[in-house]
Amino acid sequence: MTAPSGFEAVIGLEVHAQLRTASKAFCGCSTRFGDEPNTNVCPVCLGLPGALPVLNRGVVESAVRMGLAVGSSIAPTSIFARKNYFYPDLPKGYQISQYDEPICRGGTVEIDLDGGARRQVRLTRIHMEEDAGKSIHDAGDGTLVDVNRSGVPLIEIVSEPDVRSPREAALYVQKIRQIVTYLGICDGNMEEGSLRCDANVSVRPAGTAALGTKTEVKNMNSFRNVERAIEFELNRQIALLRSGGTVLQETLLWDAESNTAHPMRSKEEADDYRYFPEPDLVPVTAAEAWVAQLRSELPEHPTLRRDRFEKTYGLPRYDADVLTAERGTADYFESVVRELGALGADSAKAASNWVMTDVLRVVGERRIDIAEFSVPPSSLAGMIRLIGNGTISGKIAKEVFSAMLETGERPERIIDERGLLQLSDETAIGKVVDDVIARNPGPLATYRSGNAQLLGFFVGEVMKQTKGKANPQVVNALLKQRLT
Numbered sequence: 006m007t008a009p010s011g012f013e014a015v016i017g018l019e020v021h022a023q024l025r026t027a028s029k030a031f032c033g034c035s036t037r038f039g040d041e042p043n044t045n046v047c048p049v050c051l052g053l054p055g056a057l058p059v060l061n062r063g064v065v066e067s068a069v070r071m072g073l074a075v076g077s078s079i080a081p082t083s084i085f086a087r088k089n090y091f092y093p094d095l096p097k098g099y100q101i102s103q104y105d106e107p108i109c110r111g112g113t114v115e116i117d118l119d120g121g122a123r124r125q126v127r128l129t130r131i132h133m134e135e136d137a138g139k140s141i142h143d144a145g146d147g148t149l150v151d152v153n154r155s156g157v158p159l160i161e162i163v164s165e166p167d168v169r170s171p172r173e174a175a176l177y178v179q180k181i182r183q184i185v186t187y188l189g190i191c192d193g194n195m196e197e198g199s200l201r202c203d204a205n206v207s208v209r210p211a212g213t214a215a216l217g218t219k220t221e222v223k224n225m226n227s228f229r230n231v232e233r234a235i236e237f238e239l240n241r242q243i244a245l246l247r248s249g250g251t252v253l254q255e256t257l258l259w260d261a262e263s264n265t266a267h268p269m270r271s272k273e274e275a276d277d278y279r280y281f282p283e284p285d286l287v288p289v290t291a292a293e294a295w296v297a298q299l300r301s302e303l304p305e306h307p308t309l310r311r312d313r314f315e316k317t318y319g320l321p322r323y324d325a326d327v328l329t330a331e332r333g334t335a336d337y338f339e340s341v342v343r344e345l346g347a348l349g350a351d352s353a354k355a356a357s358n359w360v361m362t363d364v365l366r367v368v369g370e371r372r373i374d375i376a377e378f379s380v381p382p383s384s385l386a387g388m389i390r391l392i393g394n395g396t397i398s399g400k401i402a403k404e405v406f407s408a409m410l411e412t413g414e415r416p417e418r419i420i421d422e423r424g425l426l427q428l429s430d431e432t433a434i435g436k437v438v439d440d441v442i443a444r445n446p447g448p449l450a451t452y453r454s455g456n457a458q459l460l461g462f463f464v465g466e467v468m469k470q471t472k473g474k475a476n477p478q479v480v481n482a483l484l485k486q487r488l489t
């Protein structure tokens with residue numbers, strides 16, 4: 006995509022995903038978020054003299070699964086390295102990371118552009134590392150340090166500079182989030198910092214190939230902020246270049262409050278981490294058979310699942326996107342379709358409508374995971390079938406749905422107990438129709454004088470009389486017949 010100014014944006018992203026292992030990368034401390042500060046710590050994650058790290062197998066497994074999901078090649082042997090730097094939230098004085106021999110190389114992430122086109126973003130590498138602690142600057146005087154997060158495992162996913170716009174960057178991070186949550190290796194929560202993104206940004210004259218000087222923007226805690234921060238930085242660089250200036254290689258911190266990015270450190274102070282192989286850990290081996298087993302156990306890739314939903318269930322692309330955005334939603338939807346199939350009904354589109362609107366609305370309102378949603382797929386399927394075969398109207402179904410939500414009862418039972426059966430009997434509805442016509446001579450005259458809009462009034466009256474249970478098609482047919 007070309008910026009209007011004749012410059013092209015060049016963006017490479019570094020995404021850190023916090024892994025969902027129960028214990029830290031190199032010790033047995035808990036990784037739980039939100040515990041009392043400095044309670045999940047031990048000599049290993051504090052880096053006390055003599056303490057020795059032991060690698061958590063779950064970390065390697067998560068990294069390999071991610072690599073397999075995006076088509077990386079998995080290194081049979083990879084090496085941890087020390088990245089040395091001083092910072093108050095890093096009591097060890099170094100971070101255990103991977104440097105020149107990461108566990109995964111290459112791979113691609115396919116993003117879906119607005120409008121349906123697809124783009125491949127190449128990955129450079131995925132490596133394992135540990136998180137640092139957290140400095141807390143806004144809790145009274147001075148700065149406090151919480152080291153609970155020290156040693157919590159991360160994977161860092163580094164892209165090639167293939168991203169061409171702020172929007173693409175946000176879509177890329179969204180896709181990464183979707184993949185890691187499908188794999189179950191990261192909870193994907195950007196606000197809590199479980200998924201973090203640094204954007205490397207440069208511009209070049211459109212049509213040229215050489216890369217411009219890049220800056221790195223950090224500290225964006227939502228997709229929206231990723232987009233806005235990159236937008237801001239591109240505009241800044243373009244304005245600078247147009248006024249004859251040069252871009253300095255520096256790191257900027259995004260400030261969502263002021264919508265600006267401020268320099269954090271410049272190249273003059275560029276870090277020299279003095280990486281060297283971590284002497285306390287042996288090389289990591291990923292045996293071929295183990296990798297093959299992990300590959301065979303991978304869940305369906307969300308993009309493939311989306312495509313399959315379109316094809317197999319004949320759903321619009323929009324539906325397929327919404328239903329597969331989260332794995333739990335896709336699983337729930339497919340359970341409903343399966344239950345419908347068992348009932349001999351084939352109404353994937355109806356199932357999609359109910360899941361996309363009513364189910365997701367309740368899940369959102371209650372801030373729950375769809376796995377905790379109280380209406381089992383079999384009940385929803387049962388209700389959809391009862392609409393399909395005319396037992397209840399779509400309007401009554403909304404009431405049945407609320408009742409299922411509150412009571413957990415089966416739809417048949419609710420319909421039975423509350424007398425919600427749809428009224429389709431022509432004789433019974435005919436009586437109500439005649440009664441309504443007889444009691445409204447005024448509207449009847451108006452209707453007969455050519456004001457056909459009044460049909461709606463009569464339909465409404467009949468529905469009122471039958472408490473919404475009359476079959477709307479029958480009502481309409483009878484009214485049209487008897488009004489004229």
Ligand code: ADP
Pocket residue numbers: 015016017018019163164165166167205206207216217218219
């Ligand atoms: P560094 O050593 O500064 O971390 P790397 O070469 O490791 O730089 O690249 C880090 C990230 O920056 C990668 O995602 C890469 O694609 C991206 N990148 C590198 N050069 C540029 C550039 N000129 N413009 C935009 N992104 C770039």
Ligand code: MG
Pocket residue numbers: 019221
């Ligand atoms: Mg970097």
Ligand code: ZN
Pocket residue numbers: 029032033034045046047048049050051156
């Ligand atoms: Zn520990």
